[in-house]
Amino acid sequence: MKNADEKSNVRKKAIAKSRWKLIYKALKNEAATSSTDENVSVMRFKSFGFLQQKSLPEMTGSEDVMWSQISFDESHEYSLKIRQLNMKLSAQDLIGFNNTGNVCRSKSVCELGGGMTCLAGFTVACTSNAKEVLVTDGNLKSCQNAEIIAKENHSKFGTTEVSVRQLLWNKPETFADLKEKFDIVAGADWIQIRATINNNNLRRDEMYLSCFVAFSLMTTDRICQHIKHILKPEGIAWMFAPQRGSTLKKFQEIAEADFTIELQENYDSDVWAKHQKLNSSVGDAGHYDEDIHYPWLMILQNR
Structure with missing residues (x-):
């Protein structure tokens, strides 16, 4: 043993x-x-397979850009055109950020850390009849790309008011005017990965990378403060993230100072069935790791 x-x-x-x-x-x-x-x-591990993606070469005019149509069901009743950048990361890019039924109907919704496509926020705007949806990220290039996506899909949002904004955890002025504005705050897979670093064994390149890890460790409190600031007193926040060792648990411990928290592993029958199938599949054993791939649902409400 x-x-x-x-x-x-x-x-x-x-x-x-x-x-x-x-x-x-x-x-x-x-x-x-x-x-x-x-x-x-x-x-x-690329996907749980619930979304259908179709390349749109007729819209792709550059090798640095790829347009796709994302459909949420076989009838294609709900679909979005998503613009993805085939770009390499630079250190400067990384410094700028630390990266539903009727439940949203007539509600104000904010997606935090939406990334390059803000797919979750745009999906809510496309399908839920929300009053307004604000999609955000800390990376300026992500926000610029999201603006283009929002413009391309404007006709699919109905009466939902959709906007894009850059929010930075360490700059309160970027969200000061959003105090207690949103009924629902949502985020997917942006809770930072923590790492234990033995400085005595780091080479120069590892020391350089550790700066980004150390920076991310300082943001957890700020993230919680940010959520509390923009959430209405009776509002609710949904955070989806894998456990990643003790990362999710540690985030929960910090967040409990300001919120009552409910953590759910089995929150959707289709997602759970797919998760169990992947876990039991020999063929996927080397690719699917529930610790880093299966998203738990954390529900936060103001105390």
Whole structure:
């Protein structure tokens, strides 16, 4: 048993080291093409398969841009045109951010950390008859891309007022005017990954990368303060994120100072069935890891 545990620990350390190298390659604008890179990347598992994506080459006028149609059901009654940038990350890009039924009907909704496509927020705008939807991110390029997506899909939002805005955790002036504005605040997969760093063993490239990790650790309190600031007293926040070791639990511990929290693992029958199928599938064993891929639902309400 001890030998098995030792082998497991060695493997985990090797994978962690490989992931640091993969991030470093991205920061240096190097392509990650090896099979080793693919195997250690947390993105090796691509999708639960609930969304259907169709390429729109007629809209793609540059190799740096790709347009796709995202459909939410087989009838294609609800669909969005999404613009994705085929761009390499730079250190400067990373510094700028730390990256439903009738429940939303007539509500004001804000998506935090929507990323390059703000797909969750635009989906709410397209399907829910919300009063207004504000999609946000800390990265200026993400917001600029989201503006283009919003303009392209304007006709699909009905009477829902949709807007895009850059919000920065460390700059309260970017959201000061949003005090107690939203009935619902939503976020997906932006709770930061924590890491334990032994500075004595870091090379220069690892020291450089550790700066981004250290910066992310300081944002958790700010994120909670941000949510509390923009959420109405009777409002509710939905956060979807994998456990990622103790990351989700630690975020919960900090958030409990301001919110009552409910954590749900099985919140949707279709998602749960897909999760169980992936967990039991031998073929997906090397790609699907529920710790980093399966999103839990954290519901936050003001105390």
